[in-house]
Amino acid sequence: MSMKFMIGAFAMSAGLCVNAAYAAEFEFWHPFGGHNGEVVQELVDRFNADHPDITVNAAFKGGYSEVMNGAIAAFRAGKAPGLMVTLARNAPTMLTSGAVVPVHKLMPEAGYDVDWNNFIRPALALFSDEEGPVSLPFNSSTPILWYNVDAFAKAGIEAVPETWDEIEEAARMIRAAGYECGLTSGWPHWVHLDSYSQIHRIEVATNNNGMDGWDTEFTFDKQPGYVNHIKRLKSWVDEGIYTYTGRTGQAAGAAFISEKCGMILESSASYGAIKSGATFEFAAAYMPYEKGTEDPANSVIGGGTLFVLDGQDDETNKAIATFLDYLTQVPQQLYWHKETGYVPSSLKAYEAAKAEGYYDENPHQEVAILQLNRGGDPGPLNRGLRFGYASQIYDVMSEELERVWAGDKEVDAALADSVERSNAIIERFVRSIGQ
């Protein structure tokens, strides 16, 4: 008894000593609830078990904006989490904040030699500055076309639509087959502005869509390609073959799962929800492009990315680097990809999944990756879009387009107002970063 006790006490004090000497601990704030939250926790638990000297405390903080606001408040109070997930479109706030340790600096300093060419390009480009990647892509997704195979059969659609003209025809046939809506989309601006313009290499804003400078001006109201696309959507809304289901993906997904809509343009990461909800056969295909486009380019990514916040000591930063390195390795990437439906950030993980035949059984999981890597090295107009105060800008754009769908405003006027109001917001952002 006393012997046991002594051994125990000895072991404990030895453990304490080890901890005192090397232990590093940091907070990891993320917006993943439900199943994805369990997957993140599992990754963290495995890491903690493998690294007795490091403790990662993962915390589910609510939505992306709760993570952001929580981290900002904590940072101002000097208690910032080491690692946080930020919504891709809010990356500019982080990139210009001066509160971030860039991963291109963190990783080499901790002795990790990262092969950045191994990452999915549209993701990495969005989070890089002149010196290299600032943030580590984590949960990336992209909009793709999900369609109801049974509805296609019922409507007599033989080939999967590839162009917008074919989509129109298919949507009309689905309506004729008795469905309430032919087509809808989640996150309308991500789909109809961001991805549409990237795929067709359209300039939405100056400075190559904001990628080469924060001081941008929007130009999409003067781009015939985009303007015509919106006018066409309006005519579809009036005809009843396109249904507007709100600013997020929730209602769009529900409309698809409940067999109201035969096709949706939605995030590749909605796979999990569709799989668990759909009682029909479904499949996925590329986002449509305009007839006559020779080589449609890559689409834009969405989802979140990992930022390391400044203010930790070197030892902790090293531990964070170790954790990031762990997350980018193939087994973790594969697990994340298969469980959540997000695309793997590393090409090696993609190849590994392909080699083990994962995509033979889950072809829809491959569509997003192929679409993101389509067209080789991205040119100046399809490297992504980056705008300060993006949340407000997308709100403004949504408002203006909602007025168009409701018939309160003409397309040209709405787009012109949208540009004017968005430019004023960008101006405020540029002032806020002292440029």
Place this chain on the structure above:
Amino acid sequence: MKKRALFHGSPLPYLLVLPQLIILMVFFFWPAGQALFQSMTISDPFGFRVIFVGLDNFRALLSSSEYWSSVRVTLFFTVTATCLSLVSGFFMAVFADRAIRARRTFKLLLIWPYAIAPAVAGILWLFLFHPIFGSIGLFLKAIGVPWNPSLIGNHALIVVILAAAWKQFSYNFVFFLAGLQAIPKSLIEAAAIDGAGPATRVMKIVLPLLSPTTFFLMVMNFVFMFFETFGIIHAVTQGGPGNATNILVYKVYRDGFIGQDLGSSSAQSVLLMIMVMALTVIQFRYVERKVVYA
């Protein structure tokens, strides 16, 4: 003649109000001061750069059509929802007061909505009026109304007004009922003997005697509609569609906490504070004159 109570040189009264003063300082004056300062700056969210811009934030707001549309929506929303919940609260109280059987049960049932969080109230009404699976929404579509609150601004506004009015209705009901029960029966009976019908009795006797209650409730309802309806808006419409339900307090949240534009958001809260203060002053100066404190 005024009554005066004088405490000569004793620190006791100051000590007694100190806790209240501290609470006011910490939770009101300090944040309000911060907001006032921030409203005159443009800053990055992490607080590295704070640029003093004077009244630029206010100028930008007052010259933006979007802000004014938000002001209009807020006033319309507040006035409509307040009237709706006051009137319905009053009539329900009159009926509950006259009910002979199951009076307690009626009262209890009518007080229930007050125990529900605004966000939950919003969700309930959203479900009822949802165009795809809501029972009222489906009914409206069946009788030929092109009902779609997710796209048509006025429809969304109707849903949030109903939700807010319903949520606040119970509060008004309780106060009106208490007020009614405090009216001496003899007054009502005397009027009845003089030949006044039920409607006349309500209009000529009950309403004037309830005017202090009504006034109090009006002020409380205004404040509720201005600030506490945040949960309803957040749960039901998030300010959309278009800008149709973007009431001021929600816009403060959206620009500040989602958009990270702290300067503009603070300027908006300062304006909101001024507006509510002005409204309360107006209510006390002009409406209160019509109040009879029996």
